[in-house]
Amino acid sequence: MILARGMIEGITAALGANGLILRGGFVFSDNDDAAHGASGVPAKSVLLVGQAGAAPWPHFLRWRERQPQQIANPLDSWSRQVIGDVAAAFGARAVSPSDKPYLPFQQWAMRAEGLKPSPLGILMHPQYGLWHAYRGALLFEDEIALPQQGEMIHLCDACVAKPCLKSCPVDAYSREGFAYQACLAHVRGANGGPCRSGGCLDRNACPYGTEYRYPPDVQAFHMASFALAAG
Structure with missing residues (x-):
């Protein structure tokens, strides 16, 4: 059975009511080790759900005001609830990037939208x-x-200057990978104020998609979550 176009439009509208969008999808091949669907049999298709810019932020804040002050991982909890409600309405199983055992979300995303990783690891x-x-x-x-x-243009290929590898004061990102402990120590330390209040300096140095850049309060929220979750 092929899902009707009207269902995709319904899912799009339901997600859009909370600032979320569909981020592509695909049909699993016979060679894929597909995760199970709502009834427990292997899924045949997956639709990725996400955001562009900070569109979900006001919806999340309104939800957050009604939750206990000490709720753990609030953005993850909100996402699970919203996407879970949509899944229930359309006969799907909702899954999250934080589910364990972890599902291959980045591979799914690259397959669904044809994206490639930036030097920071975030898909460009x-x-x-x-x-x-x-x-x-x-x-x-x-x-x-x-x-x-279709094949997406990978903007990083044309970016010669690579400012995303030159803006971090502790060189957390390099062609060798991410220096996790150095980043964490800096964010938590006395000199990490600009990162804590305005987000990753390397990420903000990227010249592409700046009209979608998260506002400082959103970036500060994510940076605080990173510092806290790191233990």
Whole structure:
């Protein structure tokens, strides 16, 4: 069975009511080790759910005001609730990037939208730059007819200056990878104020998709979550 176009439009509208968007999808091949759908049989299709810019932020804040002050991982909890409600309404299983055992969300995202990682590891989008995210996915036990995804332009290939590798005061990102402990120590330390209040300096140095850049309060929230979750 191929899911009707009207269902995709319904899902899009339901997600859009909370500032979320569909981020592409695909049909699993016979060679894929597909996660199970709502009834427990292997899924045939997946739709990625995420955001462009900070569109979900006001919806999240309104939800947050009604929750206990000490709720753990509030943005993850909100995403699970919103995407879970949509999944229940359309016969899908909702999954999250933080589910354990971890699902291959980045591989799914690259396959769904044809994106490639930036030097920071974040997938580079030709419109949104680095200012986007994946909040979950919908797994269906039916095939979904989706337009064929064309090859995306990878902006990092044309970026010679690579300012994203030159702005961090502790060189947390390099061609060798991410210096996790150095980043964490700096963010928590006396000189980490600019990162704590305005977000990652390397990420903010990227010249692409700046109209989608998260506002400082959103970046501060994510940086605080990183510092706290790191233990």
